[in-house]
Amino acid sequence: MASCGGGGGSEGSDVCSCTPAAPASQDFRHAEKHVPLPSSTPVQTTVAQILGWAFGPDPVDSTLRTGRELTLYQVTTAYLQNARLINFDCDVHFEISDVPDKNAPRVIVETPIDSEYCPSRKAIADGLAQHHFQLQYIFSCNTSPAAIHR
Numbered sequence: 001m002a003s004c005g006g007g008g009g010s011e012g013s014d015v016c017s018c019t020p021a022a023p024a025s026q027d028f029r030h031a032e033k034h035v036p037l038p039s040s041t042p043v044q045t046t047v048a049q050i051l052g053w054a055f056g057p058d059p060v061d062s063t064l065r066t067g068r069e070l071t072l073y074q075v076t077t078a079y080l081q082n083a084r085l086i087n088f089d090c091d092v093h094f095e096i097s098d099v100p101d102k103n104a105p106r107v108i109v110e111t112p113i114d115s116e117y118c119p120s121r122k123a124i125a126d127g128l129a130q131h132h133f134q135l136q137y138i139f140s141c142n143t144s145p146a147a148i149h150r
Helices: 047-051 115-130
Strands: 043-045 073-075 079-086 092-097 107-111 136-138
Touching: 047 073, 047 107, 079 115, 092 115, 107 115
Parallel strands: 043 073, 079 136
Antiparallel strands: 079 092, 092 107
């Protein structure tokens, strides 16, 4: 019988002290996600613009970052529709939209557990707590990416 197992953290715990439930070798494109942010000025964009980007070929686990993946983007105005901490890899997932409508199209922004992201993760969690929102701690056994269909 398969099991996710382990993983540290729980709802309300420090968003920077999570222990992934799975080894890095099971995290899809782990090496490509765990890199420093580009030092360049962010390109301003919107959720609608991101959703309008053309799909490229599906990457495999060893596909290097190219194209848009090498650019730092900033969405200056967005509405948080959902936020959760995934125990599989300890990423925090933020679902954002351009408008405050629960049925609005969304994109997911992920922040990895890497120390570079810790101050931002804590600030966001603290800001959410001021609005009586606590990150959901999601136990996930997913070890492969799901197909995305438009």
